Amino acid sequence: MKELKEFVDKMQATSSSLDKVEILKQQPEFIKKILEYTYNPYKQFYVTSKTCIKNKYKIKKDYFGEDIDLFETLDQLTTRKVTGHDAIELVNGFNLHVGEGIYDIIDKDLKIRTGAKVINKAFPGLIPEFNVALAQNYEPKLTDWNDTWYASRKLDGVRCLAVVDVEGKCTLYSRMGKEFTTLDKVKHAIEATGIINTVFDGEICLVDEDGNEDFQSVMKQLRRKDHQIENPVFMMFDMLHKSEFEQTEHQQNTLSERLRKLRTFIYTDGNVCNELRYLDQSVIANTPHFNKWTQMAGDNNWEGFMLRKDVVYEGKRTKNLLKVKKFHDAEYTVVDCDVSSMAVVRDGKEEQETMLAQVYIEHKGHLVKVGSGFSQEQRIKYLTEDIVGKTITVQYFEETHNDKGGISLRFPTVKHIYEGERDC
Numbered sequence: 001m002k003e004l005k006e007f008v009d010k011m012q013a014t015s016s017s018l019d020k021v022e023i024l025k026q027q028p029e030f031i032k033k034i035l036e037y038t039y040n041p042y043k044q045f046y047v048t049s050k051t052c053i054k055n056k057y058k059i060k061k062d063y064f065g066e067d068i069d070l071f072e073t074l075d076q077l078t079t080r081k082v083t084g085h086d087a088i089e090l091v092n093g094f095n096l097h098v099g100e101g102i103y104d105i106i107d108k109d110l111k112i113r114t115g116a117k118v119i120n121k122a123f124p125g126l127i128p129e130f131n132v133a134l135a136q137n138y139e140p141k142l143t144d145w146n147d148t149w150y151a152s153r154k155l156d157g158v159r160c161l162a163v164v165d166v167e168g169k170c171t172l173y174s175r176m177g178k179e180f181t182t183l184d185k186v187k188h189a190i191e192a193t194g195i196i197n198t199v200f201d202g203e204i205c206l207v208d209e210d211g212n213e214d215f216q217s218v219m220k221q222l223r224r225k226d227h228q229i230e231n232p233v234f235m236m237f238d239m240l241h242k243s244e245f246e247q248t249e250h251q252q253n254t255l256s257e258r259l260r261k262l263r264t265f266i267y268t269d270g271n272v273c274n275e276l277r278y279l280d281q282s283v284i285a286n287t288p289h290f291n292k293w294t295q296m297a298g299d300n301n302w303e304g305f306m307l308r309k310d311v312v313y314e315g316k317r318t319k320n321l322l323k324v325k326k327f328h329d330a331e332y333t334v335v336d337c338d339v340s341s342m343a344v345v346r347d348g349k350e351e352q353e354t355m356l357a358q359v360y361i362e363h364k365g366h367l368v369k370v371g372s373g374f375s376q377e378q379r380i381k382y383l384t385e386d387i388v389g390k391t392i393t394v395q396y397f398e399e400t401h402n403d404k405g406g407i408s409l410r411f412p413t414v415k416h417i418y419e420g421e422r423d424c
Contacts, residue, residue, distance in 0.1 A: 131315025
């Protein structure tokens with residue numbers, strides 16, 4: 001691990017990408033392999049340094065010290081041959097006897113201040129890139145109806161990428177590249193088709209009896225330990241070859257071509273099932289047609305609708321993918337909160353109880369209070385548990401401006417509270 005430390009020190013000593021590429025090119029296979037294990041988004045270790053350090057006295061008793069190979073140790077984690085407390089003991093054992101560099105590897109950050117793009121300049125194709133197409137908010141100036149744009153209903157679910165490898169094994173990821181382990185029904189449904197080397201882009205939804213998506217329920221279940229969601233629906237809106245997703249220079253197929261392949265896949269005999277569904281998409285012909293979609297979204301109480309331009313897949317936030325919404329939502333960090341006395345019903349009687357009243361977020365440099373959207377359970381919970389510093393999703397209708405030039409939000413409502421870092 002001394003060799004790894006020397007490499008990290010060299011990389012930290014320069015901020016130049018060109019210099020970093022040259023340093024990378026000089027590295028032996030050992031460092032190259034460490035880079036692949038660390039930055040390959042498909043290698044997950046299912047344990048973090050934070051958890052290991054928190055349990056630093058848990059150390060594998062029969063650990064054989066420096067005779068243990070780093071990559072054998074990491075493989076035991078990635079294949080889940082070793083999990084839970086055993087994984088913590090294994091990592092802490094390696095750290096004690098060989099070196100603490102393993103902590104940075106399992107956290108997928110060697111502290112070299114560079115990423116897959118720079119590493120791949122030195123070693124082409126070494127790191128598969130996990131770059132997801134993300135939408136911008138719609139503005140009229142961004143669309144020209146002489147181009148081909150597809151419209152589809154905006155779903156109230158959780159973004160999901162299904163990656164199928166050369167052997168037909170499917171792994172499901174959040175837009176942040178974190179693996180979902182509660183979606184075996186979707187995973188098995190895709191694997192049963194026999195498809196290989198493919199990435200499906202879509203959203204995981206739970207659909208109620210009225211056909212509406214239940215966002216809160218899917219969020220609660222997705223990260224639950226030792227749990228499988230009983231009735232997930234994977235609404236697919238894109239399909240591309242794995243090489244196109246991982247290496248952007250291989251992009252060839254436009255959206256219309258990809259949608260044709262996706263429809264063929266979904267509606268092939270034997271592939272139709274409750275878990276896998278195609279999200280209908282329609283070409284927008286002109287402004288009146290766009291206005292009709294806007295009215296349809298309002299009449300049907302949709303969150304809004306999406307516009308996708310007929311171009312190659314772009315793994316970044318792009319003007320060729322737009323969201324048209326009645327309400328906007330965004331993530332914020334809670335910077336402060338208030339508590340107050342509020343009415344609750346206990347044993348059929350109304351009582352006053354102190355609980356969380358509202359939180360404060362910062363929007364474009366302006367402090368905004370948000371008091372709606374909390375359940376009574378959450379209001380009581382965050383009286384004693386600190387909500388400051390947590391990430392929340394806030395839904396709002398529009399920005400408002402006061403006569404002093406201040407900015408606020410109209411009808412802000414808490415939609416979700418993330419107990420850790422956002423990984424969905």
